[in-house]
Amino acid sequence: MTAVYPGSFDPVTSGHYDIIERAAGMFETLIVLVAANSTKSPLFTAEERTALLRESCAELPNVRVEILPPVLLVSYVESCGAKVIVKGLRAVSDFEYEFQMALLNRRLQPEVETIFLMTAAEYSYLSSSIVKEIARLGGDIIGLVPEAVRQALLRKYE
Ligand code: PNS
Numbered sequence: 818m819t820a821v822y823p824g825s826f827d828p829v830t831s832g833h834y835d836i837i838e839r840a841a842g843m844f845e846t847l848i849v850l851v852a853a854n855s856t857k858s859p860l861f862t863a864e865e866r867t868a869l870l871r872e873s874c875a876e877l878p879n880v881r882v883e884i885l886p887p888v889l890l891v892s893y894v895e896s897c898g899a900k901v902i903v904k905g906l907r908a909v910s911d912f913e914y915e916f917q918m919a920l921l922n923r924r925l926q927p928e929v930e931t932i933f934l935m936t937a938a939e940y941s942y943l944s945s946s947i948v949k950e951i952a953r954l955g956g957d958i959i960g961l962v963p964e965a966v967r968q969a970l971l972r973k974y975e
Pocket of ligand 1: 824889891917
């Protein structure tokens with residue numbers, strides 16, 4: 818069975834990676850899907866975010882990284898023959914937004930289920946925005962992001 822893990826991944830953090838690794842253990846194929854048309858103005862282009870994810874997931878043979886074309890997530894999921902969307906939940910504060918998206922996605926495509934994996938406790942405070950802020954201000958982000966991402970952030974903010 819194939820599952821799709823969508824997100825902005827600007828950039829991928831150790832929290833995302835933990836979800837990827839665990840979801841890859843549950844499904845035959847996991848497609849990590851980079852949303853290109855994020856309304857947020859991203860630090861990394863979709864191509865850069867994809868390359869960083871590919872490098873970070875190089876040791877996970879059943880993980881593929883793709884860019885979401887300008888279509889609905891559920892349409893993409895259906896077109897790859899998948900029936901499951903995987904999302905990570907960090908805290909109760911994530912719940913309302915994720916619940917809204919899960920219900921809308923079910924309304925748009927009832928055959929597709931959204932499942933949630935709880936974050937690992939040690940990453941529950943992590944987010945791409947906070948990692949970018951720490952990196953921008955010269956703080957230590959070792960362990961908060963995959964090494965390739967740390968290097969890319971150092972280059973962006975040097
Ligand atoms: O990491 P993010 O920013 O929380 O990811 C949000 C994402 C990409 C999962 C969401 O914006 C999305 O699904 N976009 C694709 C377009 C779509 O289908 N929108 C309707 C969702 S109800």
